Amino acid sequence: MGTIGLFYGSTYGMTEKVAGKxxxxxxxxxxxxxxxxxASKExxxxxxxLIFGTSAWGIGEMQDDWERWISSLEGINFTGKKVALFGxxxxxxxxxSFVDGLGTLYCRLPDKSVVTGEWPVxxxxYYFSLAEKEGRFVGLVLDEHNQKEKTDGRIKKWVKQLEEEFV
Ligand SMILES: Cc1cc2nc3c(=O)[nH]c(=O)nc-3n(C[C@H](O)[C@H](O)[C@H](O)COP(=O)(O)O)c2cc1C
Structure with a gap:
């Protein structure tokens, strides 16, 4: 497995902290x-x-900087790449609207066939989440407000999963 590029958007620093973890x-x-x-498209x-991370805002919105940056993904050839998401x-x-930002990020990806790293619900x-697809989350879901104590364990498990899926 080659070097991983992790791209995140974060308003209050929570997603940034998780990216570091x-x-x-x-x-x-x-x-x-x-x-x-x-960040640049280059x-x-x-x-x-690649790993993309966003928090959730408004109604089904990604974090603001992702909203501005997502167009950078247009025109990129994703063939041969693997992309994992977290929210x-x-x-x-x-x-x-739990972790809807993650669901929207998934929806807006130009090529969904390269997405890996699904996560159990x-x-x-919660009642509804745009990030849920066919009974699974489209990526790792973290809740630093209510389940902070579970974050480290969830990350450890997901990273182990990615080490197998990123091949
Ligand atoms: C105005 C506002 C709207 C939010 N909307 C949602 C939402 O629809 N769904 C959700 O799961 N979390 C929502 N959140 C929670 C944030 O996604 C959460 O606080 C996140 O950890 C922030 O991460 P960041 O500091 O990296 O941006 C909202 C928070 C605020 C302040």
Missing amino acids: IKAAFGKHQVDLYNVKD ALEKYDY LGDQVKYPE EGYK
């Missing part, structure tokens, strides 16, 4: 972190292994 969980394996606020093109949200305050309590 994901990098740490890969241990010696190189993960380059980019805040999409100031940076993204360099990587065959942050708050299932107690927003149970009808068990262990969360």
Whole structure:
């Protein structure tokens, strides 16, 4: 597995903090972190292994900087690349739109065939989520408001999964 490019958008720094934890969980394996606020399309093109992370805002919205940056993905040839997604949200305050930013990010990807790193919906309590597809989340889901204590374990498990799926 080559170097991983991890691109995230974060308003209050929660997704940024989690991005750092994901990098740490890969241990010696190189993960380059980019805040999409100031990342370039050229940076993204360099990587065959990509991780995208966003928090959830408004009604089905990605984090603001992703909203501005998502068009950078247009025209990129994803053939041979693998993309894993993660999202942050708050299932107690927003149970009808839990981690919708993650769902929207998935919907807006120009090539969904390269997406890997699905995650089980068990262990969360919500009514609706755009990030749920056929009974699974389209990527890792984290809730730093209500299940902070589960974050490290979830990351560890997901990273192990990616180490097998990123081949
Ligand atoms: C105005 C506002 C709207 C939000 N909307 C949602 C939402 O629809 N669904 C959800 O799961 N979380 C929602 N959240 C929670 C954020 O996604 C959560 O706080 C996240 O951890 C923020 O991460 P960040 O600091 O990296 O942006 C909202 C938070 C705020 C302040």
